[in-house]
Structures are given as structure tokens and as C-alpha cells.
Amino acid sequence: MNAIVPAPPAGYGSSPKSSPGTERPAAGRPHSMLGDGVQTLATNLIQVVCVLGSTAVVARALGPSVKGAYDLCLATAQLIFTISALSLPGGLTFVVASGKGDVRRWRNFVYGIALLLGGCGAGLLLAARALGSLHSFLPTNVGLAGIVFVSLTVASLAAGALARALVVGLREFRRANMGDLVKQGTAFLLLPAAILLTRGRPAGFRVIVFLATNFCATLCAIYAYDRPLRARPPRTRALAWGTALRFSMPAFLGDILQFINYRLGVYYVNAYDGTRAVGLFQSSAFVCQSLWLLPTAMATIIFPHVANSSAQGRDQTGTTALCSRLALWSGIACAVPLAIAAPILIPLFFGNAFRESVPLLWLMLPGTIALCPAKVIASYLAGIGMPRWNLYGAAAGAVAIFTLTALMVPKYGCRGAAAATSVSHMVNSCVLIAFFVRRTGAPLRRVLVPGAQEVDLARNWVRKWRSTGRWV
Secondary structure (H helix, E strand, C coil): CCCCCCCCCCCCCCCCCCCCCEECCCCCCCEEHHHHHHHHHHHHHHHHHHHHHHHHHHHHHHHHHHHHHHHHHHHHHHHHHHHHCCCHHHHHHHHHHCCCCCHHHHHHHHHHHHHHHHHHHHHHHHHHHHCCCHHHCCCCCCHHHHHHHHHHHHHHHHHHHHHHHHHHHCCCHHHHHHHHHHHHHHHHHHHHHHHHHHCCCCHHHHHHHHHHHHHHHHHHHHHHHHHHHHCCCCCCCCCCHHHHHHHHHHHHHHHHHHHHHHHHHHHHHHHHHCHHHHHHHHHHHHHHHHHHHHHHHHHHHHHHHHHHHHHCCCCCHHHHHHHHHHHHHHHHHHHHHHHHHHHHHHHHHHCHHHCCHHHHHHHHHHHHHHHHHHHHHHHHHHHCCCHHHHHHHHHHHHHHHHHHHHHHHHHHCHHHHHHHHHHHHHHHHHHHHHHHHHHHCCCHHHHHCCCHHHHHHHHHHHHHHHHHCCCC
16 A cells, blocks of 8 residues: 555654645645634534434434334445445545546546445345345335335435545535535424424334435535536546555455444344334434544544645644544543433433433443544544555454444343443554554654643634634
């Protein structure tokens, strides 16, 4: 992989050519990692509010059992996409960010690829139905319509992910963030109509209507992602298929393993406890994963910036270590009050029927916090052309969750799945942090323990705000 992207210097900190917060791209307007990160963080915060509101409405409208069936359908759509997409979105971001692939030419291909993946999803589900194992992946009450809408969901997920990957590769983060907001906002606006349409109807019909609502929201997001791609002039006339696949294929197995780390519990819980337990499990998982707001925003920015900097021989190790510390301690700062308030917040937002999600949330929180810095580090490792290291971390987590889930779910149900998921995240994070420290030579304390750099950063923000009225 080093042949694709030159590796950055091995020492800790930034090279003389770049400061920790900024970089100069090869062409176009300057990009600031800090500025893009703050804007992405603000957008993600709005998204979390929208998703929290949507999830609360869906939970109250459907109840644990039907919501669990809906969550199972969405998890299966994501599983099929993960298996069939070969991690191509990451490869597209990489070739565009490093200047090797032409965006306009890729745009002509991605929607055809998405339709192909949707067809693959339909084929896989029909095969599972013929083998008598469809009940492991879809609720039995959704019928053939469930296969159709889950396949459409796969196609829309693929189109959205591929189009967004091209936009992020261009480092048009505001455009990508706008598409994300369009999706969440559209879904929230469509929910009242879905609730009215499904009132008093059978559970299977209700699941199908909510899948259709999610599909329509994703189509709106695809349109928003596509706008900057249509306006982009041709550049290299090259697709760089080989480079994209050489990057994505090592990441492919890692993405499958990460899906296992995040979602294996859903299928075990469904097999042993049914869709009601799935609804409880997924609701607590969603609340926990809202703590990944800041790490996700940072990871989104770091990947293309690091890929661009590495292609020019510049280092972003110092910035990555700073973001890792911020991600960890912001997660801790949010997790402590969340854990204390969970017995009040969970019933308040989701209804009393979801009160059993509270102990599941407590069990998941330690692993959720542990994975906060690892999300940032994973983007750095991918950006320097070393996605196989993320594979190793995901593999370690997958071994942990396979073993613990098989042992604990039959005895403890969804609580066993929550504990197994938490341990898996911890193992994954420890492996990635170890790789980062070994690769860069950064002391472990500089990756995890706040210091003077955070104080200087806060002072600069305050000084900037006082002088210009702007944070970045």
C-alpha cells in the first residue's frame, strides 16, 4: 500500500510545511481542517437532534416489537450493502482526494453500480427465502414486499454512499453535510404521514411504510450530493479503478468485521429473544452512538486531508493526536451525565415500554467511550494508505464479540449482547491506538491525555472570536 501513497514522516508532530490545523491543497481554495471540522461538527449536531427526534417518534409509534422488526430490516439492508459494495466508497474518496480519479467520470458509473447492488440484495434475500432461512434476516410478517423494499434500501444506500464519497473526496464538506441534513430533515417531515397511514394496520404493513419513508429520504439526500458533482469540470479523464480497488479491498474485510462488531448482537438477540428485544437493544445502541458525534465529524475531515497531505509528503500526526484526545474526553464528558440521567431520558424520549433499554445503555457506554479516539485514528491510518491496520483492529474486535456473544446471549439475552458489544469496541480501540503509536512514535499520553495544546487551541478560538466574531 505504500506504493500508492507515500507514507508521512515517522516522527511525532507536523512537518515544517504544515501547521497542525491547516494544509494547502494542490489546487483550489485553502482547506482548514479546523474550520471544516467545526462546520461538520455543527451539522452533525443538528443531525443527531433530528435523528433523536425521529427515533423517538418511531419508537412511540411502533413500540418495541414492531420497531425491532424495522431495525432488523435496516440492519439487513446495511449488511447486504457492506458485503456487496467491496468498500468502494472509501476507494472513491481516496482516489479523488489524492487527485488520481476524475469525479465526472465516476459519477457516470456510481448509480449503475448502486442498481446492481440492489439487484444483488434481491437475489440474496430470495435465495435465503428458498433455503428457509429468511426469518433470520427479515421479520416473517413483511412477505415479498419486505424483500422488495429492503432491496430498494440497499440500492439507495449504495447510491448515497458512493455519491457522498465523491463529494468528500473533493473536500466539499459543506455539500456533503447539506446532503446529510436533507436526509434527516426529509425523514423527520415524512414521519407524520407514515404514522397516519399505518395507524391500526398490521405490523408487517407498518414496517414496509417506514422502510418506504427511509427510502424517500435517502433519494432526497442523493439529489443533494449529486449537485456539486454535476457542476464539476472534467480533470484527469481517468477513473483509477485499480487504485480505488487496491485501496478498498483491504478495507473490505475490515468493514465486514466492523459490521459484525456493531450488529452481530442484533441477529443473536433476534434469534434468541425476538424482535421486541431487538427494539430495546437498538434503541440503547442509538443513544450510545450519539456520543460519536464529535469523533465522526473529526474522522470525516481527517481522512481526505491526510490522504491529500500524504500525497504531498506532509505529516498530520500531531493534528490526529490532538483530535484523538478531544474525541476521548468529549465522549467521557457526555457519557457521565448520560449514564446518570438515562433512567429519566430513555422513558421520556422513547416511552415507558423502552425502560428496559436503560441497563443495556449502561453496559454499552464503556465500549462506546473507548472507541471515540479509535474512530479518529482509523481515518488517519486509512488516509496514509494503511487500511489493513484497521482490518487488524476490526478482526480483534470480531473475535471478541463472536466468542462473548455466543457465550452470553443464550444465558443473558440482550444484556449479554450489550456487554459483548462493549468489550468488542474496547479491544478494537486498543489495537488501533497501539498501531498508531508504533507507526508515528507518538507517546501514548499524547494520544489520550490532554495537555498544553488544548489550552492554546482554546485561547486561539477565544482570541479569534473576540477579534472577528467568528470561531474559525
